[in-house]
Amino acid sequence: MTILDKILQQKEMEIEQLKKQSLADMPAEANQVPSIAKSFHNTERMRIIAEIKRASPSKGSIDLEVDPVKQASLYEASGVGAISVLTDKTFFQGSMDDLRAVRKAVNLPLLCKDFFIDKIQIDHAKAAGASIILLIVAAMSPSKLQVLNTYAKEQGLDVLCEVHDEQEMTTAIELGAGIIGINNRNLKTFAVDLGTTGRLASMVTNPDTILISESGIQSRQDVEQAAQHGASAVLVGETLMRAGDLPGTISDLQIPLSKGGRSNAR
Numbered sequence: 002m003t004i005l006d007k008i009l010q011q012k013e014m015e016i017e018q019l020k021k022q023s024l025a026d027m028p029a030e031a032n033q034v035p036s037i038a039k040s041f042h043n044t045e046r047m048r049i050i051a052e053i054k055r056a057s058p059s060k061g062s063i064d065l066e067v068d069p070v071k072q073a074s075l076y077e078a079s080g081v082g083a084i085s086v087l088t089d090k091t092f093f094q095g096s097m098d099d100l101r102a103v104r105k106a107v108n109l110p111l112l113c114k115d116f117f118i119d120k121i122q123i124d125h126a127k128a129a130g131a132s133i134i135l136l137i138v139a140a141m142s143p144s145k146l147q148v149l150n151t152y153a154k155e156q157g158l159d160v161l162c163e164v165h166d167e168q169e170m171t172t173a174i175e176l177g178a179g180i181i182g183i184n185n186r187n188l189k190t191f192a193v194d195l196g197t198t199g200r201l202a203s204m205v206t207n208p209d210t211i212l213i214s215e216s217g218i219q220s221r222q223d224v225e226q227a228a229q230h231g232a233s234a235v236l237v238g239e240t241l242m243r244a245g246d247l248p249g250t251i252s253d254l255q256i257p258l259s260k261g262g263r264s265n266a267r
């Protein structure tokens with residue numbers, strides 16, 4: 002059984018519990034933040050989606066003591082374009098409370114980074130203040146992907162559709178995904194290959210698609226490589242969680258996109 006299979010098995014159990022809980026909605030104004038779909042278009046510099054990541058299956062503990070509000074506020078002050086909050090408890094030591102607290106502290110788009118396989122999870126993410134949710138193509142059938150994608154959009158949420166191989170990219174394109182995350186990490190083996198972004202990005206012909214390179218980004222050189230392939234954003238977790246000089250590290254990664262981002266890049 003792969004780690005992704007184990008995570009999804011755990012999610013099935015959590016979903017049963019979620020169905021028994023009632024939802025306390027966030028105040029409507031809490032979700033009045035610019036959407037990634039709008040703010041990442043025609044960007045003149047690489048947008049950073051900075052992740053709050055206490056631990057992970059591949060790396061174990063990263064920073065178990067992190068204060069998510071303090072970290073998110075530092076990210077915002079450093080000029081990131083969005084914040085990703087890992088809300089999974091079992092494998093990443095995160096929580097929906099983290100997302101809720103961060104929502105109250107910053108005025109940026111928030112990605113609820115979890116393993117969505119049911120509408121009820123989308124309801125909870127929205128209630129906690131998410132502006133965008135993650136749909137991992139490898140985690141479900143194309144028909145379920147379509148159902149959850151439609152449902153999230155009906156709730157006013159953006160969707161980050163995550164792919165790792167050619168077949169998944171074909172599924173994302175057929176879905177009409179406007180925001181595609183190319184995960185450089187294989188979620189079954191943990192192997193990271195930054196070349197994944199280049200390989201899969203070349204399949205995307207719609208110049209309006211926002212491409213995000215995810216995982217394993219450590220340096221300005223890595224970001225330059227992602228930019229060459231049309232990415233206008235990078236999702237960075239561990240490197241920022243461990244950075245000694247957070248503003249300096251973020252500034253270093255925000256490279257200029259000379260042609261004004263992907264829409265003008267082809």
Ligand SMILES: O=C(O)c1ccccc1NCC(=O)[C@H](O)[C@H](O)COP(=O)(O)O
Nearest residue numbers: 057058059188215216217218237238239
């Ligand atoms: O990070 C993991 O070990 C992992 C394992 C299994 C499923 C998902 C996993 N990570 C989620 C992510 O997508 C990353 O946290 C995110 O892309 C940032 O990656 P990094 O910059 O390498 O911390």
